[in-house]
Amino acid sequence: MAQPTHLTARSGRVLQGTVHAPGDKSMSHRAFILGAMAHGITEIEGLLEGDDVLATGRAVEAFGALTERLGPGRWRVTGQGGFQSPEGIIDCGNAGTGVRLLMGAAAGYGISATFDGDASLRKRPMGRVTDHLERMGARFDWSGDRGLLPAILTGGDLAAIDHVQTVASAQVKSAILLAGLNATGTTTVEEPEKSRDHTERMLRAFGAEVQVVDSGEGWIIRLVGGQPLTGTAVSVPGDPSSAAFPLAAGLIVPGSEVTVEGVMLNPLRTGLFDTWIEMGADLTIANRRQSGGEDVGDITARHSKLRGIVVPETRAASMIDEYPILAATAAFAEGVTVMRGIGEMRVKESDRIALMVAGLRACGVAVEEEPDGFLVTGGTVPGGATVRTAHDHRIAMSHLVLGLAAERAVTVDEPGMIATSFPGFVEMMRGLGAHVAEGV
Ligand SMILES: O=C(O)C1=C[C@@H](OP(=O)(O)O)[C@@H](O)[C@H](O)C1
């Protein structure tokens, strides 16, 4: 079916209802990759069938695993206990997580592979992963600029390294740990600030021993090389980064009440919810339980009078993908919301600081840009703009949610990119009552 070139969101309708969060993207990538590295069968439920994760599924097939779709979100991966040299190029599409974790996993095997991605992924820095994989003994050749895709990997014969992170990046940490699994010696990753720990948790579920020492602010993670993985059952809970969009709409659209069920509540992912509560949001979490080794709960957002706050910089890693939607809600808050210490936003699918500043300004919101952050002064939002999303799903969804409470309609381009992380987003929002239409 042809994708619409634009989507437009309008205010005037109250949002009501209960929806289920789509599967967590970070865990879905890892379930495919660890399932392929393991011996035997991994059965996954709740997998996010978004474009990024499906690209990782095709990649692990190319590396020799068998993947079978058993039903919606239910997949079986038959791992060979290692990767083979693939035929053809490993196209990771739009997925930073996919390409960086796959490079780490593949580096441990004596194979060669060419990695590539879409126009957005080709602009993102790969050296933050490949420099360390090279220190371990892998080789990367670049057909264009060094550190930018496409990249040709020659893997195998790795030796463990001690790595001290300079940015709090779960992708860098995970790539090194996955390579370390097939390196000689003990790989150590030291984090100055904690980043999401799904790789560590899932490695344990696949039978590896991972030692984690809490150093206060961060973690020191040690992994002995040469440990085999065994296929296992993986249950993927709902993605808090996706749940954020319908919940945000519930907070800013007058008269609304929206519940998202089954949201993962790993404390390294819930910075946005803490921030909203500090801003005065009526956000409640019910039915806390365990699923797939993670805390999950059902979150209800009711229309709230929000006020601007200074978001603690130490929270950045726990909500780095959520600043675009936080900024959209901050546009309706009384006063200034200060978001700093988030320079990493500039190297995501787009320069997310620049894109949010441009989009909000086009919608009549007062925004100040800084090198590593931005400030939003809230109030009423005029809207009435078409926003350029630069191939970035979160920029698109954030502005559509903004449009649901703005005075005039808000349009976004390239809405097909939303399927990167949230296929079914538009249908879900319409089901809650939102006015989202194709076209300008
Ligand atoms: O490890 C992961 O699954 C992710 C880590 C984060 O990136 P960084 O590691 O670059 O911070 C995040 O932005 C991305 O969406 C998913």
Ligand SMILES: C=C(OP(=O)(O)O)C(=O)O
């Ligand atoms: C940054 C993101 O993903 P990735 O790095 O995997 O492209 C995201 O989903 O917001």
